[in-house]
Amino acid sequence: MSISWLNDIRSQAAAQFETTGFPASNLEDWRYTNVSAMAKKEFSIAKFVEDVDFDAIESGSAFHFVFVDGYFREELSNLPESITVCSINEAIEKHADLLQSRFNQAINQTHGFIDFNTANFTDGVFLHLAENVVLEKPLQIIHIATQAAILPTRHVVILDKNTKATLIEMFVSPEKHAYLTDSVAEIFVGENADLTLYKVQQEGENAYHFGGTYVQQEKHARFTHHNFALGSLLARSDIVSDLKTAAECELNGLFLGSGKQHLDNLTRINHLESHGISREFYKGILNDQAKGVFQGRIVVAENAQKIDSKMNNRNLLLSNEAEVDTKPQLEIYADDVKCAHGVTVGQLDEKSIFYLQSRGIDEDTAKHILTFAFANEMVEKVTFEPLKALLQNGNKLNF
Amino acid sequence: MLKIKDLTVNVGTKEILKGLNLNVNAGEIHAIMGPNGAGKSTLSHVLSGKSGYEVTGGSITYNDKNLLEMPAEIRAREGVFLAFQYPVEIAGVTNVYLLKAALNAVRKHKGLSEVDAMDFLTLVKAKTKALDMDEKFLYRAVNEGFSGGEKKRNEILQMAMLEPQLCILDETDSGLDIDALRIVADGVNALRSPDRAFIMVTHYQRLLDYIKPDFVHVLADGKIVKSGGAELALELEEKGYGWLEQA
Ligand SMILES: Nc1ncnc2c1ncn2[C@@H]1O[C@H](COP(=O)(O)OP(=O)(O)OP(=O)(O)O)[C@@H](O)[C@H]1O
Numbered sequence A: 001m002s003i004s005w006l007n008d009i010r011s012q013a014a015a016q017f018e019t020t021g022f023p024a025s026n027l028e029d030w031r032y033t034n035v036s037a038m039a040k041k042e043f044s045i046a047k048f049v050e051d052v053d054f055d056a057i058e059s060g061s062a063f064h065f066v067f068v069d070g071y072f073r074e075e076l077s078n079l080p081e082s083i084t085v086c087s088i089n090e091a092i093e094k095h096a097d098l099l100q101s102r103f104n105q106a107i108n109q110t111h112g113f114i115d116f117n118t119a120n121f122t123d124g125v126f127l128h129l130a131e132n133v134v135l136e137k138p139l140q141i142i143h144i145a146t147q148a149a150i151l152p153t154r155h156v157v158i159l160d161k162n163t164k165a166t167l168i169e170m171f172v173s174p175e176k177h178a179y180l181t182d183s184v185a186e187i188f189v190g191e192n193a194d195l196t197l198y199k200v201q202q203e204g205e206n207a208y209h210f211g212g213t214y215v216q217q218e219k220h221a222r223f224t225h226h227n228f229a230l231g232s233l234l235a236r237s238d239i240v241s242d243l244k245t246a247a248e249c250e251l252n253g254l255f256l257g258s259g260k261q262h263l264d265n266l267t268r269i270n271h272l273e274s275h276g277i278s279r280e281f282y283k284g285i286l287n288d289q290a291k292g293v294f295q296g297r298i299v300v301a302e303n304a305q306k307i308d309s310k311m312n313n314r315n316l317l318l319s320n321e322a323e324v325d326t327k328p329q330l331e332i333y334a335d336d337v338k339c340a341h342g343v344t345v346g347q348l349d350e351k352s353i354f355y356l357q358s359r360g361i362d363e364d365t366a367k368h369i370l371t372f373a374f375a376n377e378m379v380e381k382v383t384f385e386p387l388k389a390l391l392q393n394g395n396k397l398n399f
Numbered sequence B: 001m002l003k004i005k006d007l008t009v010n011v012g013t014k015e016i017l018k019g020l021n022l023n024v025n026a027g028e029i030h031a032i033m034g035p036n037g038a039g040k041s042t043l044s045h046v047l048s049g050k051s052g053y054e055v056t057g058g059s060i061t062y063n064d065k066n067l068l069e070m071p072a073e074i075r076a077r078e079g080v081f082l083a084f085q086y087p088v089e090i091a092g093v094t095n096v097y098l099l100k101a102a103l104n105a106v107r108k109h110k111g112l113s114e115v116d117a118m119d120f121l122t123l124v125k126a127k128t129k130a131l132d133m134d135e136k137f138l139y140r141a142v143n144e145g146f147s148g149g150e151k152k153r154n155e156i157l158q159m160a161m162l163e164p165q166l167c168i169l170d171e172t173d174s175g176l177d178i179d180a181l182r183i184v185a186d187g188v189n190a191l192r193s194p195d196r197a198f199i200m201v202t203h204y205q206r207l208l209d210y211i212k213p214d215f216v217h218v219l220a221d222g223k224i225v226k227s228g229g230a231e232l233a234l235e236l237e238e239k240g241y242g243w244l245e246q247a
């Protein structure tokens, strides 16, 4: 078995991690998020466990790919037969050429979480849609964490020309202890292919979470992402997409922090070629002493003309101690583009609260209704009904 | 039902209401007219419990209770309803959701159970139809993107659903076209009953052609300066307010 190409990449990443470690907050992209307390915890890599309980979207509506503590569990999963989907460890043997041609190719710039992941991933999803294939039901990828450990998983998703799929990444934990999820996905959306990816991060209350999604969009490829950052003590999400001619990228996000949660969301949309369209809309709701971060950057390369791009970040602070750092950036090197961005940070509107009170609704309920309405705008964008229902009925959204 | 005695109200350091007296009994319709800036909306807001107004003197009793001590939502549950001159837009909250939450809040206060979902829909659809509104409005966010006239009609829809005891209409007629005015007036007239009272703030006789008031009051410079019957409105229409201030 010749997997020396992979071993080389992994040992290089390990050496890199050895020197740099987890990202320090003097790095520009990490200035709002300090992971040193987490780094001191010295988690070990998770072990395999037998039994686990979890909820999944019922199998009439979705396929399932289940990880327990970072290990694929075939007996808990139900996988589609119309496409290639297997554990990345299996793909190393069975789909070596395809994997080798894509592995590590979607990531422009690494940092400690990615290096650690490359060096240490235990398992992951390998998914390939051959030309013209449409995945008939969404695939729900469920990460269940049960151990106080590091759970590094690595995913490679390849959509060939004219394909279409919906994926749902869920991160859950039945436990309250500290652990670290380190999940890195490389995604290749081929010419005129269409991928919708939902991420629902509802890790346990003491969890640390890093999730990185690195996307390459070919001509006319469409990528739509919905990012629900609900759980964990400290979470960082990276979403980076490179767009070729007339590719379309839509990034939606909702980060909802309470207690001492820290939720950092970094996005990069790189328009490398002309006629691309990007839409980004992130909302934050921060209560108690929670802190939110939005770092959105849209880059339009010198020869990428006729780009149409909009970025918006709206934040609702529900307490005096809650905080949000928001940094939307447009970096435009072309001259014929249409780009706009906007940011708001505010509290609930007093006039609206009074209007509801004047109709008999007490102040607390009025605030809950208005907060839910603010959040629900993002949930309403979910077009897969079972997921929408799951989010709307979840306790995090019932303010 | 409502007794306002020597009411004085400040906004910041500015005195807006300067000793206002008004009695409203069940079954009556009172029209309040008066120049811009006289304090008509201020009075409506103070009755509904809006914050930002400092009551510096006088009293308001409603059904023999001190209205000023009640939080806004309790006033609403006790049957005080204000149709706003400028209704706010509430993104993300649908009309139907608000109507149901409001109706249930009022019902709970009265010791009634929550309204049955089917009964509610039947009721709300009937009321919507009576006001000649498209059912689609029920599923739109409260007042969001509504035209001026649609917002006013929406206020009357809420009023029709909640069946309040004291209905205060602050310039509900402004911004309504002629057909809408008639429809809204019909809606108000349908609610008329011996145990319900109306205070209608308006600038125009045309509303009073449809809803005949028992009393017309002129509010100028923070006080009721003249009261009379329905014929007073016609006189005002003809002469304006100038002759009153000189008197
Ligand atoms: N928040 C406020 N701050 C300062 N002044 C205010 C405030 N609210 C009301 N006022 C002033 O109080 C006065 C009365 O206002 P009000 O809205 O009650 O008038 P109105 O009789 O309803 O007028 P209109 O016929 O134009 O609706 C006005 O001079 C107005 O500018």
Ligand SMILES: [Mg+2]
Binding pocket: B040, B041, B042, B085, B170, B171
């Ligand atoms: Mg007014």
